Every structure is written in C-alpha cells, then in structure tokens.
Amino acid sequence: MSEQPLKYEVVIYWSDEDNAFIAEIPELPGCAADGATPQQALANVEVVAREWIDTATETRREVPVPKRRLLSA
Numbered sequence: 174m175s176e177q178p179l180k181y182e183v184v185i186y187w188s189d190e191d192n193a194f195i196a197e198i199p200e201l202p203g204c205a206a207d208g209a210t211p212q213q214a215l216a217n218v219e220v221v222a223r224e225w226i227d228t229a230t231e232t233r234r235e236v237p238v239p240k241r242r243l244l245s246a
Contacts, residue, residue, distance in 0.1 A: 179222055180239040185211045200237045201225050 181198045188195045193207040196218035206221045208214030229236045 176223070179219055181222065182240070183215060183218060185214055198222050198225075200240060 179198075181200050183196050183198055185194055185196045187193075188207070191207055193209060194211045194214040195205055195207050196211075196214035197205040198218060201222055204218065204222050204225045206214060206217035208217050226236050228234075
C-alpha cells in the first residue's frame, strides 16, 4: 500500500549558492530539501516532510493542518 500524498504547498526554486533546486514546505518550519532537478527536490522534500511529521508526532508537537495555498500578505 502506498503512502497518501502530502497536501502541503511546496515552493521550488533554483539556488546558485547550492547549485541545486530547493523545495521548501513553508507550513513545516525548516522542512526543505534539494535536488538536481525540480522533480528530485520534490521527491526529497516529501521524505523530509514525512520525517518532520513523524518527529513532531513522537514529541507531541503540533502538526499544522495543510492550508494548500500560500496566504498573501
């Protein structure tokens, strides 16, 4: 059985400093990963996000409910 897809918004951008694409999930502080392609960065951040959620659950921290869109300021 495959895992359910995450429903958090992901922001992907190129980083000259890292020479890689970076994928971040703004709703999960510190949740980011890189990759040689946008698709690779997305796959990597999904792994990191699941670990973030598992750790938060284990330590009884709140896991944000996905908003699925960025709020404009």
